[in-house]
Amino acid sequence: MQALREVSLAVEAGEWLALVGPSGCGKSTLLNLLSGVDQPSSGRAEVLGVDLARGSERERALLRRRSIGIIFQAFHLVPHLSVAENVALPLALDRKRDPARVQFLLERVGLAARARHLPSELSGGEQQRVAIARALVHRPRLIVADEPTGNLDSANGVRVLELLDELRREAGAALVVATHDRALAQRADRVARLKDGGLIGWGLTEAG
Amino acid sequence: MLFRALVWAPVRSRPWRSLATVIGIAAGVAAFVATLIASRSAVSSLRDDTALGGELVRIEAPGGIDDSALALLRPLTQGAQLLPRMDEWVLEQNSRSVLRLYGIDALLDPRLLQGPKDWRPTSEQIEATWQGRGVWVSQELPTALTERNELQLLVRGIPRTVPVIGHFPLRSPDDPLRSAVIGDLALVESLFAPGRRLDSVDLVPRKGWTAEQVQESALACVPQPLRVVSSADLERERRAMVRSLEFNLLSLSGISLLVGAVLVATALASAVVERRKLLALCVSLGATRRQLVATLLGEALLYGSLGGALGAIGGALAAHALAPTMRSSVETVLGALPESGVRIEAGLVLAGVAMGIAAALLASILPLFEIVRTPPLQSLRRAQQQPLSARARLGSLLLAGLLVWSALQLMHVPSPDGLPLSGLGASIALLLALVAVQGPLIDALGRSALRMPGLLARMPSLRLSASALAAGRRRAAWASAAVGMSVALSISIAAMVLSFRSSVESWAREGLLADLALRPVATAGGVPLGELDAGILAECQSLYGPEHVHPFHREPARVGGRSITLGGGDLAVVARRGGVAYRDGRDSREVLQRAHTLGRVLINEPLATWTGLREGDSIRIETDAGVLEKTIEGVFVDYGDSQGLVITERAEFLRLFPRSLPRTIDIYLDDPTSADAERERVLAVLQTRFAVEVLTRTQLLDRILSVFDRTFAITRALELVSAIVAVIAVLTVLYALLAERAGDLALLWSLGATRAELFAQILLQAAWIGLLGAVLGILTGLAIGVVLVDVVNLQSFGWTIRYQQPFETCVRMLVLVVVFAGIAGALPALRVLASPAARILREEGT
Structure with missing residues (x-):
């Protein structure tokens, strides 16, 4: 079964692209391809100059750790690392230290006071803010987010989204978000509509 | 139906883990059954009624x-x-x-x-x-x-x-x-x-x-x-002679069964973790806790029956291989034994199967708590393991403290009937303390890593492996406990053997001062057997003069209803150079000379321990010539006899046993440096008529130590067993632990960690389990070693032994277990890293 077919799209630096479509339409698969988590079985996928179909395991790992920030719907924080350590994780994987950057991001997401707490001691909204800080700590050129507000109530969802937008603008990173949330998609620079694994159009509606 | 879904299908899908579990229990049962059969066979040769x-x-x-x-x-x-x-x-x-x-x-x-x-x-x-x-x-x-x-x-x-x-x-x-x-x-x-x-x-x-x-x-x-x-009566006496020995051997193999039970508990707990989603689904669909508990008990019964049966059969077969080693150990304590056949008693084999089942059911108790706590599927994600609460931490530490305190108290409780029950109780309490302290220790490891913010950047693999360990605290604690128990067992035995060996060595070096020792030809096991003909003594006395020759006789006697040995020697001859050490620290020459002059006797330490007799007390020795009432001049250290030995002047001894022949003859030369040449001379004179062993002092010491080393060669095997236990424990636990933490690994991978880095991290995590188990096991083993040396040994044999720490074995065990545990992490690591991370992340997200 093909999860994606004949999808051809390019994302510019600093651009916010939203992917919308019903469940099973291929949004997550596309995000996984963009983030180098999955490899295309055929065709070509190039992210930041790396050919994902031909690139080695290590090349794709380096791409993820240095150039891509990932935000998950279920936050996915490491439970026995502190908040600060979770944020610093991409740097640590690249053998780098930047405590000032970690501190700056924690302040920006409003969690500086909880730097030494464990994720289990935070609310859902706070956990997603940690995930955002983690996605930005290594100054990625591309951020991919899969339903980043899916596990949050609407008020928290809006706050998290505004924060994400603000921080990625400051960093100049491109953002690709998969979402069911029309309000969220409306904030994007471009919206790509997917269905049955294919790109069926641009814009929230057929009228675009 | 439920059993098929929850037990049979998972067991079939993980045949290797199931096999490892069965082997774990089979090994424990086999050790128990083999020890029992081999020791019974060895002592059965003592039967003559x-x-x-x-x-x-x-x-x-x-x-x-x-x-x-x-x-x-x-x-x-x-x-x-x-x-x-x-x-x-x-x-x-x-x-x-x-x-x-x-x-x-x-x-x-x-x-x-x-x-x-x-x-x-x-x-x-x-x-x-x-x-x-x-x-x-x-x-x-x-x-x-x-x-x-x-x-x-x-x-x-x-x-x-x-x-x-x-x-x-x-x-x-x-x-x-x-x-x-x-x-x-x-x-x-x-x-x-x-x-x-x-x-x-x-x-x-x-x-x-x-x-x-x-x-x-x-x-x-x-x-x-x-x-x-x-x-x-004869059977009772025989049993009394070997009771302590049998008890100690059985205790040792009983502890190996305990380690087997911990392995089964580890495997069952891991099985519960692996099936957590399935169990949670069953709860959501209306399965009762009782139904789930029944499935786990059914699985434990399956493992127990299979492991027990395999162990019993393996033990019966291994008994044949173990019999010579066991006979050698029994000979060291009881003297030379004839060869005996190995009889497999059906009752023992059945008891082995029953023990396997009992151990498996016992091992299922803690996993049962886990199964009872399984929430419905809807709340499974929220039921993530939390760090240990301060209350739980304090509770575990208090329990460990209480167990250590109990062990200390038990060390002072006298043994009933010569059986080292309190010593065994103290050892088990220390082992349980080791188990109780595992959870808080792993939790503390996670917490202390949390207090070192720079550690993640400096050593990410180390920090992440510590974090993963803390995240799977409960399972890791089980594996670490199994490793620790096995290591503790090995170290405690090593401590006892080393202490015993060094005490025997210094006792022999300082006390056996004769230049030449004539002994009956030794058995294949190195134990001298029988008496020396009167002609041999006559030849020696004519060569060197009676004042340089010390013949020593032994005959059975009784003191206070207890079978002992009465020895007769020329105390004045030995007094010139001195002999073994005395308990009150006096110079042996002084003690021997006083005993000779005052017509007093010397008793060995075991007899003093069993009867409470002391220097200056009167002792009543029953012989066939009547009762001998003597005053005790000194209590000497003796590792050659555990039943009791009284030494009196030879002349008096021969009055009681006029036909007695010497068991040993020692020769004191004027010039000790000529021992080698004099040995040749004695052999040349004797070999035409007699077959005896003539040993120089150095040869005698070497003989004693080589017999000792051969007797305790089995302790080397224990080190290997510990390493294998570490592998099985780490294997069974890591499969479950990694299945539980697969999401975290997938997350790290998605954030840019390579599979090689994750592989190294998992190996490190496995090594952590080995390290924690080994360190705690070494500490516990050293403590149990003290119990074995100061309590169990004294209660069983009446010997005072100077405690020695087996540093070399500790270092070797630490390296062996950590390396083996690390290597054992490779298999589960390869399996979890082969799973597609994207799929795991998707599943974790639900």
Whole structure:
């Protein structure tokens, strides 16, 4: 079964692209391809100059750790690392230290006071803010987010989204978000509509 | 249906883990069954009450029964047949096998010639036996020993060739007659010395008389110091001799079963974790806790039955391989033993299966708590493991403290009946403390890593592995506990053996000061057997003068109803150079000289421990010549005897046992540096007539230590067992732990960690489990070593041993276990890293 077919799209630096479509339409698969988590079985996928179909395991790992920030719907924080350590994780994987950057991001997401707490001691909204800080700590050129507000109530969802937008603008990173949330998609620079694994159009509606 | 879904299908899908679990329990059961069978077989060779007959009453006396005493027994002939008997252990010259030489009255005694229905000796054989023309040996005796129908025996240092008349069949595989050589009394007497006393007179009840009636009549007419004992009394005495030894061996193998149970608990807990989603789904669909509990118990029963059956069969087979080592250990404590067959008792095998099941059910208790706590699927994600609460941490630490306190208290509780129960209790309490402290320790590891913010950047693999360990605290604690228990067992035994060895070594080095030592030829196991002919002593005395020669005699005696050995030596000869150390620290020369001058006796430490006798006390020793009442001059350290030894002046000893021959002869040279040349000289003089061993002091010390090392060679195997346990524990736990933390690994991968980095991290995590288990196991093992040395050993054998820490073994075990554990992490790591991370992340996100 093909999860994606004949999808051809390019994302510019600093651009916010939203992917919308019903469940099973291929949004997550596309995000996984963009983030180098999955490899295309055929065709070509190039992210930041790396050919994902031909690139080695290590090349794709380096791409993820240095150039891509990932935000998950279920936050996915490491439970026995502190908040600060979770944020610093991409740097640590690249053998780098930047405590000032970690501190700056924690302040920006409003969690500086909880730097030494464990994720289990935070609310859902706070956990997603940690995930955002983690996605930005290594100054990625591309951020991919899969339903980043899916596990949050609407008020928290809006706050998290505004924060994400603000921080990625400051960093100049491109953002690709998969979402069911029309309000969220409306904030994007471009919206790509997917269905049955294919790109069926641009814009929230057929009228675009 | 539920069993199929929750147990059978997962078991089939993870055959290797199931196999490892079954092996874990089988290994424990096998160790238990093999030790039990092998130790029973080794000590069964001590049995002699049934060797020449069934129910009987025996009359015996320390030092033997004089022929004249037979007349006093004549009134007993009405109710019983009186069968005089000699028996002594001798050595087969070429193989150095221990044989038991029995002398019976071939005319009177019908028992030898009674065999199975299809076995009858020929009339020529019967006549030859009556005429004392040869001996009978068992059909099981290796044919090489009787190749030319002759047996080459070494009797009291003199080689003797004895014709073999025939071979009798054995009644059972562990029949003590397996190593028996049976001949007429006159023949056996001639092999030793004319006038040799009878060892016992057996009273076999005649028709219409019971053993109890015969015993009653015997008690009424047998004068002191003759003793009337029944088969039951003999069996009781034999059991008392070996009880401590058997208890210690069984305790040791019992602990190995405990380690097996911990492994099963680890595997069952892991199985519960792996099936957590399935269990949660069942809860959501309406399965009751009772149903889930029943499935786990069913699985435990399955593992227990299979492991128990495999272990029992394996143990029965391994008993044959273990028997020689076990005999060697028993010989070290009890003296030379003849070879014995291995009898597999069906009851023991069934008990092994039952123990496997019991251990598995016991091991399922904690996993049951886990199963009962499984939430419905909808709340499974919220039910992530939290860091240990302060209350739980405090509770675990208090429990560990309480267990350590109990162990300390138990160390001071006296042992009932010579069995080291309190020492064993203290050891188990320490092992349980090790288990109790695992959870808080792993939690503390996670917390301390949390307090080092820079650690993640400096050593990410180390930090992440510590975090993963803390995240799977409960499972990691199980694996670490299993590793720790196994390591503790190994280290404690190593500590005991090292302490024992160094005590024996310094005892022998400081105390055995003779320049030449003459010993009877030793058994294949290195234990000297029998006496030395009077001619050997005469030759030595003529070579060096009586003032340089120290013959030492030993004969059985009793003190306060306890079987002991009475020794006789020339105290003045030994006093010139000194001997073994004395408990009160006095110079041995002073003690020996005072004992010689004042006519006092010396007793060994075990006797002082068992009876509470001290320097200056009076001691009453029962011998066949009457009662000897003496004052104790000193209590000497002795690792050669655990039953009790009293040493008196040789002249006095010979007054009691005029026919006694020396067991050892020590020679003190004027010039100790000439020992090698003098050894050659002694050998040249003796070898024409006698076969004895002449050892220089260095050779004697080497002999003692080599026998010791051979006896405890099994401890090396324990180190390997610990490493294997570490592998099984880490394997079973890591599969579950990684299945549980697969999401975290997938997350790290998605954030840019390579599979190689994750692989290294998992190996590190496995090594952490090994390290924690090994460190705690070493500490616990050192503590249990103190219990074994200071409590169990003292309660079992009455020896004082200086505790030595086995640093070398500790370092070796640490490296071995950590490396093995790390390597064991490779398999689960490869499996979890082969799973697509994207799929895991998707599943984790639901």
